Amino acid sequence: MSDAARTATLEVEGLRSGYHGVTVLKGLDFAVGNEIFAVLGANGAGKTTLLATLARLIPLMAGSIRFQGVDVSSVPPYETARRGIGYVPQESGTFPKLTVLENLRVGGMIGRRSVAERIDEVLALFPALKPLQRQPAGTLSGGESRMVACGRALMQDPTVLLLDEPTAGLSPLYVDMFFDKVKEIHETRGVAIVLAEQNATKALQVSDRVMVLSLGEAYTVVDAAELTTQQLKEGYRI
Amino acid sequence: MLDAFLTSGLYGVVLVTGLALLLHLQLGLVRIANFGVAGFFGLGMYVFGVLYVQVDWPFGEPWQFFVCAIAATIASGLAGILVGWLIADLDTDGVLVSTLGFATVVAILATTQADLTGGAEGLGGLSFPFDIGKTKENEFLWLLITAAVVVAILAYVWQVHRTPYGRLLIGIGGNEPLARSLGKASYRTKIWLFCVASAGMGLLGAMNAVMVRFLDPANIGIDITLAAMVGLILGGTARAWGAVVGVLLTVGLFDIVIQFYLPLPKDWYNQAIPVLREAVFGLTLIVVLLFRPLGVLGDMRRDRLLRKLHGK
């Protein structure tokens, strides 16, 4: 899938970022086209840092991020959100004091399509949320609140969806269901997806390409089908 | 002998330094913002004044002074236990409302209990526990005695810094849940701290009653708390000397330097200077906390430690 770079929605060059002088990502180069792009890596490899940087919550130390051909390296997050980058953080992806419906409405404030229509679509995608619409998001179960977080981001009608470990801590049944949903979102809506995951096996099943992060560096970027167990082990430093 | 105005200017500096040192224990070490300094100070002042004037003591000076001053100290210490207990498990918002509320209660009582306190008209009839001649001389001696008390407070604060008790206070201020989980009785420590600091503020209130010899509720307004707080914060909350340096730079500047050594128009002193003083104090709080949160002295101890660790 080498033509991914040509139609790329996200192009990352020499990206360095981190926290208060601690450099976590030490120079990343990759491009994401209209595909499911998995980011794998051990605990602390920098997956969350990468996604938060792409969502523009963490400032860049060096390098650039281009979105749909435009440099967004210093564009604030509320602006990139409007341009089409949706982000589901690893933790606290919902507004706990707002109801499920209100959480979805917050996402629906971007874009011109009818909000009611979009809410219907999200509820069709996650039918489990239907009876919970008036419940405050802070009182939901882990799986339910992941669905709300995902739904909120989808309400923004994003071009790229950044998903940070959407299935961490969920029961195996949920995990399978969620990966199916991820594939469904990509296929029916044409949303490019960047998926940070611990669970390599599951992620490889749904993704087109994969990047293995190792201590903040890209160990390898290959087609999902071509990734060998050896590469994975070395990337995870096992 | 000093000029009478200069004596009263210096007295203000000494008094506020004492209050700021005591506030340092609460705000600097345990990070409790006591907005009720004027309340504890005022309680001591009024308990002293009321006992001194309204009770027929069977003995004369200086015993009358000692008995009344001790009673004032104890009263403020007990109030400190009460307020300390109230705020022990409250957050900063709760501390603000409780301490401010306490100070307001004291001010209200000073006004309403007019048969004891003289109410809004004020209470006269106090005098020095000694008489060495003219008022000027008495006041100067009283300044020296009060200064000695404040030096004793400084020594106490200094001592606290070098003992495990001081480290416990800093520990509670830094991370109270952690201190509790390590088995430190943080509530009891806070209550005891409030008792001691408030007793000290009450004693200073009694000392002040002797100096002013006329008590009225306007003396125990928020400006006392403000003066102590701005001095402490400008000097630096982390160091014992911070309060001393800061009060010199604030109250010292206004009540001594500007009052005596600047050629300002005479009519400024009644109205403009006191108002300007408060405005500058308020601004100082904002500017210091925004741009130099550790005050002019900073955290010298840590700087020194870092220098030691990392070579010159």
Next chain:
Amino acid sequence: MDFVTQSVVIGMTEYAPLVLAAIGFALLYRLTGLINVAYAETLTLGAYFGVWLNTSFGLDFYAVLVPVGILSGLLSVATYLAVFRPAHRRNVGALEMIIISFGLSIFLRYGLQFVFGYPVRYFDVPPPDTVVVLGVGVGSFRILAIVSVAVLSLVLYLFIQRTSYGLKVRALASDEALAKVSGIHPLVVTLLIWFIAGVAGGLAGAFLGVGSAVAPLLGWRQFLFILLVVLVGGSWGLGGVIVAGVVAGIAVAAMTLQFGQVLYAQLILIIAFIVILKIRGTRLTETAKV
């Protein structure tokens, strides 16, 4: 005339402006987590803006209210931009934030007094007509105050709960980072919160001022009452603040009638509210432990 009705009518009408002030203060507190001591000065300045517009331009009291609201709102926004926003960006802690707001309160109170002289002023209005409510005579400005408070509370409630701007406000208050990645511009929404709070505070100040004199301590004298009402009632939302404010107002009115001394009434109110806070504080930490 019966003691209870008298207390209720006097309490509600006399304390209505304070309930309005408490609503504005609570909005800031709940949405930004900030205890803003300088809010007291919004009240004071609202009253002074009112007197200024009233005496310099000959506007009557009703005409003054709109510009007073706008000016106070802008003042509130200015304090945010000049002080609280820089402080927030420097990650100043909650304790320091309160002291900063205390410093700002003092600075505004005395700084403006230094520049303008800040004398005690009075609204130049015809003496209010007396309206008899349930057998108690009440000045017409007080009636206007209580009506405005009711209307403004309702408008605020609907704005916060029903409009998309209200949703943005609540989302931002709930989680700032998530609000940002959801496309919410934090500055615009935060300015809106400060503006609304300022409007409420300034109008409250004008209502307080028209009922008596306008003096530099007008706001500060009411601050403790507002703070108590918001801390005690605030955990049940804006409704709780309104209920706490009304109950406190009626209680003070009743006790003032009883003792003939408003200070005693305030004394008891302060103690009662602090005791409530203490009891609730302890219970909260205990349930949190379980």
